[in-house]
Amino acid sequence: MRLSVRQAAFDLGAEANAFTAGLTGAGAVVTFTGLVRDEGGRLAALEIEHYPGMTERAITAMMETAARRWYLADALVIHRHGRLAADEAIMMVATAARHRAEAFAAAEFLMDYLKSRAPFWKKEFGPDGAEWVTAKDADEAALRRW
Amino acid sequence: MQLDVLYFAWLRERIGLPRERVETHAATVAGLVAELAAREDRYALAFADLASVRVALDQELAEFTAPLAGVREVAFFPPMTGG
Numbered sequence: 614m615r616l617s618v619r620q621a622a623f624d625l626g627a628e629a630n631a632f633t634a635g636l637t638g639a640g641a642v643v644t645f646t647g648l649v650r651d652e653g654g655r656l657a658a659l660e661i662e663h664y665p666g667m668t669e670r671a672i673t674a675m676m677e678t679a680a681r682r683w684y685l686a687d688a689l690v691i692h693r694h695g696r697l698a699a700d701e702a703i704m705m706v707a708t709a710a711r712h713r714a715e716a717f718a719a720a721e722f723l724m725d726y727l728k729s730r731a732p733f734w735k736k737e738f739g740p741d742g743a744e745w746v747t748a749k750d751a752d753e754a755a756l757r758r759w
Numbered sequence: 760m761q762l763d764v765l766y767f768a769w770l771r772e773r774i775g776l777p778r779e780r781v782e783t784h785a786a787t788v789a790g791l792v793a794e795l796a797a798r799e800d801r802y803a804l805a806f807a808d809l810a811s812v813r814v815a816l817d818q819e820l821a822e823f824t825a826p827l828a829g830v831r832e833v834a835f836f837p838p839m840t841g842g
Contacts, residue, residue: 647842661841662768664834667818692841704842724842732815732834733841734768745769748838 614676614688618668620695625705632689632707639686641713643720645706651699657738661694661703664732668692675726679708682722683715690723694733725755760784760827762791766805767836770812773805788814789823791833811837 615632617623629644636642649659676688689707697703706723710716727733735746765778785791796806806812814821815834827833 728842731841
């Protein structure tokens with residue numbers, strides 16, 4: 614398992630290839646990539662703050678839970694922080710399992726938990742100034758299915 | 760007891776600092792919040808609506824009723840918006 618919390622951009626293709634190349638015995642790889650939405654052209658930039666230390670702890674715990682529950686062959690999480698422009702990649706998740714149902718479920722589980730249990734906070738910069746993104750009830754509700 | 764208290768996102772902005780060392784005799788998180796809120800308006804404002812504040816004790820999410828005994832680091836922040 615590998616976790617990278619960083620400011621720098623990542624190469625989705627290179628990460629997916631390296632992840633897949635390291636596998637033995639897996640039949641399915643799922644990758645998800647999150648991008649900065651431009652909000653209809655209104656978003657100038659997105660700033661992501663995080664809690665160094667707790668971020669790594671929280672995500673590692675989620676990855677260990679996912680690995681046990683879906684018998685993952687491997688998992689990867691990359692999540693960026695700092696200032697990002699519209700259309701940039703914020704984060705990616707990759708999961709590898711024997712079959713695709715497990716790989717998809719584990720990726721969705723990790724996404725749901727990253728959204729509301731990893732200590733990141735987004736601030737949007739637009740034409741009317743800056744505003745903190747508020748958590749959605751739907752994000753909290755999404756955790757209940759697990 | 761001395762605690763490192765950290766603030767993130769709009770709590771950090773309202774209070775005006777990212778972290779501070781706090782001397783307290785509070786037994787629980789709620790007790791610490793009451794002490795902080797009584798200090799100055801900026802703290803009272805930051806802790807005015809606890810429904811939109813989360814707390815972590817030594818980097819683990821916790822409840823406001825949680826005891827502070829043995830804790831070294833307390834962090835206050837809004838609901839998380841990662842992913």
